[in-house]
Amino acid sequence: MGASGKSKGLCVGAPPRRKRVLILGGGFAGMYAALHLERRLGKRDDVEVTLVSRDNYFLFTPMLHEVAASDLNATAIVISLRKLLPHLTFVEGDVSGLDLEAKKVTVAHGGLDGHSHTLDYDCVVLALGSETNFFGKPGPRDHALTMKTLGDAMLLRNCLIDRLEEADADCVTAGQRDAIVTFVVVGGGFAGVETAGAINDFIHGALPFYPNIQHANVRVMLLHGGQEVLPELGKDLGAYTRKKLIENGVEVRTGIHVKDVTEAGVELPDGTVVPTKTVVWTAGVTPPRLLETLPCERVRGRLKVNERLEVPGFPGVWALGDCAAVPDLTRGGEPCPPTAQHALRQGLAVARNVCAALKGQPGKAFRYRMLGQLAAIGQRSGVARVLGLKFSGTFAWVLWRTIYLFKLPKLETKVRVAMGWTLDLFFRKDVVQVIGPRELDQLTLPALPLGSREQVRQVQALQPHAQS
Numbered sequence: 001m002g003a004s005g006k007s008k009g010l011c012v013g014a015p016p017r018r019k020r021v022l023i024l025g026g027g028f029a030g031m032y033a034a035l036h037l038e039r040r041l042g043k044r045d046d047v048e049v050t051l052v053s054r055d056n057y058f059l060f061t062p063m064l065h066e067v068a069a070s071d072l073n074a075t076a077i078v079i080s081l082r083k084l085l086p087h088l089t090f091v092e093g094d095v096s097g098l099d100l101e102a103k104k105v106t107v108a109h110g111g112l113d114g115h116s117h118t119l120d121y122d123c124v125v126l127a128l129g130s131e132t133n134f135f136g137k138p139g140p141r142d143h144a145l146t147m148k149t150l151g152d153a154m155l156l157r158n159c160l161i162d163r164l165e166e167a168d169a170d171c172v173t174a175g176q177r178d179a180i181v182t183f184v185v186v187g188g189g190f191a192g193v194e195t196a197g198a199i200n201d202f203i204h205g206a207l208p209f210y211p212n213i214q215h216a217n218v219r220v221m222l223l224h225g226g227q228e229v230l231p232e233l234g235k236d237l238g239a240y241t242r243k244k245l246i247e248n249g250v251e252v253r254t255g256i257h258v259k260d261v262t263e264a265g266v267e268l269p270d271g272t273v274v275p276t277k278t279v280v281w282t283a284g285v286t287p288p289r290l291l292e293t294l295p296c297e298r299v300r301g302r303l304k305v306n307e308r309l310e311v312p313g314f315p316g317v318w319a320l321g322d323c324a325a326v327p328d329l330t331r332g333g334e335p336c337p338p339t340a341q342h343a344l345r346q347g348l349a350v351a352r353n354v355c356a357a358l359k360g361q362p363g364k365a366f367r368y369r370m371l372g373q374l375a376a377i378g379q380r381s382g383v384a385r386v387l388g389l390k391f392s393g394t395f396a397w398v399l400w401r402t403i404y405l406f407k408l409p410k411l412e413t414k415v416r417v418a419m420g421w422t423l424d425l426f427f428r429k430d431v432v433q434v435i436g437p438r439e440l441d442q443l444t445l446p447a448l449p450l451g452s453r454e455q456v457r458q459v460q461a462l463q464p465h466a467q468s
Contacts, residue, residue: 018048021354022105022121024095026053026081027061028340029321030127032347033354034085035409040355042087047358050089050119052107056081059150062340062404063417065191065376067153069198070430074154076416079409091119095128098294100314123316123354126303127347130285130322130338139261144186144281147195156195158435159278160202165433167217168210174217179275181218184266186258187282188224189232190375193241195280196222197378200250205429221251221274223258223266225283230383232337232373237383240392241375248379258283285338287323299325299335307365309350318353320346330369340407342368374400 021041023034034051041047057078066072082090096116097106105124108116132148134141145159146152160183166172167180183203185196200220207213222229222245228238229245229252242252260267265275287301296311297304302325303311309326311317320326321343325335336342345368353363372386374396382397384390391399401421408414 018046019122019358020120021047021049021123021125021358022119023049023051023125023127024098024105025127025129025321025323026051026055026058027127027129027321028343029129029347029350030125031058031081031084031409032344033125033127033320033350034081034088034347036348036351037354038085038088040351041358042085048089050091050121051081051085052091052093052095052105052119053081054092054094055150056090056092057150058084058409060404060408060413061148062407064147064150064153065194065198067150068147068156068160068195069202070157071198071424072417072420074150076413076420077408078150079413084409095290098126098290100124100294100296100311100317103316121316123357124318125350125354126311126317126319126323127321127343128288128290128323131288132281133284133286134281135283137260139267140186140258140279140281140283143261143263144279147191147280147282148285155435156199156280157202158433160199161206161431161433162435163278164203164206164210164213164431168212170212172212177213178217178219179265180277181213182221182265182274182276183219183278183280184221184223184274184276185280185282186223186261186266187284188222188226188229188252188254189282189284190230190373192222192224192280192282193229193245194376195282196220196250197245197248197376199280200245200248201378202429204249206431208428209431215249218249219251220249221253223256224252224254225257227254229254230375233375233383233385234390237385237390237392241377241383244377244379244381244392248381250378285322291323302335307367308353308363309346309366310353310363316357318350320350326366329365329367336368337370339370339373341370374403376400 023030037049041049057080060077063077067074093107093109096108103121105119106116108114132146145156163180167177183199185192203218228235230238230241245252258266259269261279265273266279267273291303302323303319305311305319305324305326307327309318309320311319322338327333328336346366349366356363374384376382376397380397381393382400383392384396384399405414
């Protein structure tokens with residue numbers, strides 16, 4: 001009896017507190033860190049891994065332009081984070097506050113009229129990504145579209161169709177029609193070039209359905225501030241890309257820094273205005289504004305980390321991806337470029353180092369040499385630099401599709417994309433407009449704060465057009 005009573009006494013008491021690892025951000029860096037932590041810690045009882053993301057899906061951003069061009073259905077390039085990470089805790093919301101001293105994160109839910117609450121952590125992985133850089137110009141922020149989210153791609157696709165419907169009306173004059181079907185992309189990096197090529201393909205592929213619009217009416221313009229497009233791939237491939245885009249009908253102008261974007265169009269440095277109703281701003285990215293509130297050292301706005309991706313002065317804090325200046329040990333310590341291939345490998349490195357820290361062991365340095373870069377430039381052409389070798393034309397386009405198809409997570413995503421590409425080879429562009437003119441007008445409200453406007457765009461862009 002005494003032994004039995006003693007035994008019961010030993011069982012009384014609260015169980016030991018589980019350690020919590022927070023991952024902030026569900027992009028390439030955050031998702032791959034979560035994926036590897038799930039494999040190592042997902043079934044443990046003493047550790048809880050929580051992923052916080054504003055979207056409940058992982059978006060394969062290299063294929064965004066294909067959604068805008070109607071080559072792929074929007075759902076083909078996303079996969080549910082809950083399905084992808086079944087053994088992790090998932091929280092949908094925006095990170096609105098971060099206290100590294102108290103080890104607390106504030107998460108906002110519910111959009112414009114939501115609420116917020118606080119999450120405690122023992123270890124935190126900052127994978128907050130980046131924001132579109134408007135360089136302090138209110139004009140582009142208020143009057144241009146962007147290409148960073150799934151909502152952006154769907155909004156652009158619907159805007160393109162809306163412009164064609166508007167320009168095809170009998171009551172439109174020739175001068176008005178030319179302005180309506182003028183499309184300007186600002187920025188000649190990967191996003192800008194691929195977006196310009198996609199817009200050009202989509203518009204010219206859809207023209208057979210719009211008899212009042214001629215190919216000569218359409219104007220697709222790519223403006224780039226540098227001397228050559230795709231500077232990351234070198235002068236040769238940049239020059240090839242420029243030549244190919246021009247052959248396909250895209251007007252490419254380099255050395256042009258846009259002065260402003262207004263309701264009338266794009267204002268150039270010499271004072272001339274390109275009349276247009278559709279401007280896509282892909283001129284660069286900037287770290288999230290939340291980083292400015294942190295007491296950490298930054299490099300050009302990005303969090304400074306050491307070779308183990310740790311934030312100096314804050315044990316248990318790691319940063320990676322676009323929001324971190326990760327030293328590239330293969331290039332003398334220069335910050336790694338903000339590419340998907342770096343982000344996903346940094347995710348793996350952080351996962352290993354978090355596991356080591358939980359065991360009281362030191363982490364390992366991140367070291368990765370970039371394999372290459374690829375871009376699709378329209379008309380089933382592409383450019384690529386892989387392992388030092390240069391490719392261009394149709395072969396580079398096939399290489400682009402092959403490599404990215406294998407990089408997609410989960411078999412079901414690969415199958416959906418492969419099926420979409422196959423259908424695209426045999427059928428014309430889909431010109432169904434799922435967002436009507438009223439909804440499109442509501443998605444660009446200058447009176448709303450930038451963050452609120454972006455939320456409205458993303459939410460409404462995914463809503464089917466309601467019939468009145």
